[in-house]
Amino acid sequence: MSAPMTSGEVILHALPALCLIVVAAQLAGRLAARMGQPRVLGEIVAGIALGPSLLGLLWPQAHAYVFPSQVLGAMNVLAQLGLVLFMFLLGLEIEWSALRGQGRKAVAISQVSVLLPLLLGAGTALWLYPRMGGDGGGGGVLGFALFLGAAMSITAFPVLARLLLETGLHRTRIGVLTIACAAVDDVTAWCLLAVVVAVVGSAGVLQALLTLTLAIAYVCLMLFVVRPLLAHRRPPLWAVLSIVLMSAWTTELIGIHAIFGGFLAGVIMPRRQAWRTEVHHRLDAMVSQLLLPVFFVTVGVTTRIDALNSWYFWGITALLTAVAIAGKLGGATVTARLTGESWRDSTVIGVLMNTRGLTEIVILTVGLQLGVITETLFTAMVVMALITTFMAAPLLRRLGVGQMAGEGPPEHRPAPTAADAQPVAVGPERSDYATHSPR
Template sequence: MLVVGAILGRLVRYLRQPPVIGEIIAGIALGPSLLGLLPGNPTAHLFPVEARPYLSAIAQVGLLVFMFGIGWEFDRRLLKGRRSAAGAVSISSIALAFGLGVGLATLLYSHHDTVKGHHTSFTAFALFMGAAMSITAFPVLARMLTEHRMMGTRVGALALASAAIDDVLAWCLLALTAAIVTADGATGHMVQIGVLAAIYVAIMALLVRPLLAYLTRRWVTDRVPPLYVIMLVAGLFLSSYATTWIGVHAIFGAFAFGFIMPREPFEILADGVKRPFDGISMVLLPVFFIVTGLNVDVGSLSGRGVIELVAIILVACAGKMVGATAPGKLTGMSWREAGTLGLLMNTRGLTELIILNVGVSLGVLDGQMFTMMVLMALVTTALAGPLLPNAPASPDELAGRRSARSGEPRAA
């Protein structure tokens, strides 16, 4: 798993793609879509049924650590001076993508309303389709902007700020969907989940966050002590367990715990916490791709399935690209800049796979729908790389270089 993921992750760079594209392809290739077609079904020997629960457990740990990092990386300063524009882009792209997703769900529901012998309600299916269409992969987007030298451009900064708002809103939609599915339509259960979720948020904000800040000030001086890391890992898993017990998915607890983590002293925490956690994710997330790939069977798609796949891809692209391009143009961008913004907001990557696996665990997606949605995530993420220009150095970067050569401070 590790070797194939690493090799394909490096190879796709030559196609101007982020490594996550190669890792997703590796997961699909090692599953029934490719390796399983060979004589003797090597997939069944490499990943036997009795081993898959253990693989899922490993993948879950890697996923929770990754979500903790996503929460910690959410920088509220991104919104400084861009709240109106970023809010407009984010809300517009989510609203259109969600609406189109729900509309598409009405056409697809009758063919995907039964999952493993259990009937899925239209409300759960439609809400999930809308939420899945609404996501933008913040970490993949940040990596793309860095590789294409767009981080200092107006388009890049606005895309990153919009994606930050976008992800929070999309996670809220997904949490609502998970709660509705878990409650199974019972109003009393829904109210219980809502009350418990509100109590959880209050505890995290009013108790856990100040406690983490106190421990950080007390323990983290010139380095991160081992006991501090142990406390963080324990808190991460306890938070994930709490959200699972409430009735929403464990990933929300991991994200929330990372979100309330202190950011200062930044360099020390980045070296002692963030980078080691990223290393854990780098090793364990390929297992997540394999577990995902084992559920993807491209060969099972019929003629109707191919038509549905094309419709899903078109709706996904239209929702995010049109929904982001229009407000971008209204904020004063040129058509080229606004189009680039729409292209960036259309990237879904690993974040989409996380949402799709939640859909499978909740019993909302059947095998064919899961396969089509994974392929949609792959296509929408792969579109951006070849079409994005390598931006020249921004005025800020040029000013920084000039001041570095002259020894003068940069203008604020």
């Protein structure tokens, strides 16, 4: 067992490690962009490659030197801060005006694309629990089933927004409808996950009810007291960060994880476009260029591709991927068709709603921290998230979606009010995890 490092030794290891992370994330992101994929996909893969699945396998001495346990412990703090700020930016970007004129259809598509994956995921979990369930939390098989169902239900809002921009759909009727579906979907899924975390993290029914009661009270406080107070103000960045950090601290204290506090802080911020854009620009560089790549490495350390060392485990991975696709892509596509969309447009909506990306990995990390899932299941679900994100761009090209708005068929041309209804889906998004066009 190695001797504990001094603070100076930790810094000597951490600084080159951080440099390696930043460079690897940039290179992998650029490579992914050249392949027609969202940059975040390459950056996640880079984080996994720097972990034991590749670097630790090919050059274990280098991995042990660059990422000793004490350094990884320090990086985990940065990673958690990055997650909180990322969730804040995610909440900040949700534009409720996108629901205008699309409300009923968006709610129908989004709720089915949450409910169906939830049911399929929970059903799969009942079979999977004796094989790959975790040993933490108080939820048992119920908590495991609810968590897996919730994890299947998420859509990566930032990745979806970037795909809309790159395909020219962001100013079309279909683009507006899809972003509205994703907004409702994400709010529903995050609320559902908060309930699941409360159940799993509690010691019993009474504790779970107390946690949920406190969480509901806090949400009401933020929405109906803090939000009106901020509505007509332009709070300075230091005040914004204070609100984000205290909100994250409060939800962690309640027992529903700090990321929910970060997300809620973004939701209650003033909706003034220019102010949101300014806040996004000032925070985005540090979050997207440093903090989230550090998170990818902490994920990479936990993601053990070598643990999927048999056809049995790869079969489970394939099953999880199939269930995820059937629930999300299938549910959104069929519901969109039943609400009056053509099969082509319905499939486009389904493909976009099926992207999971970074948001899925955030949820899986919460489950791993709570002990709900094992490292092997975590790895299998990460592979599922990568596959469902990777398949989006090629499928959209196969559907003929790739030209800029106005060049495609009439149903993909800009609607008269689409620009007004869709400012934020690509507005303040300037990060690699959404819509910054150079990336």
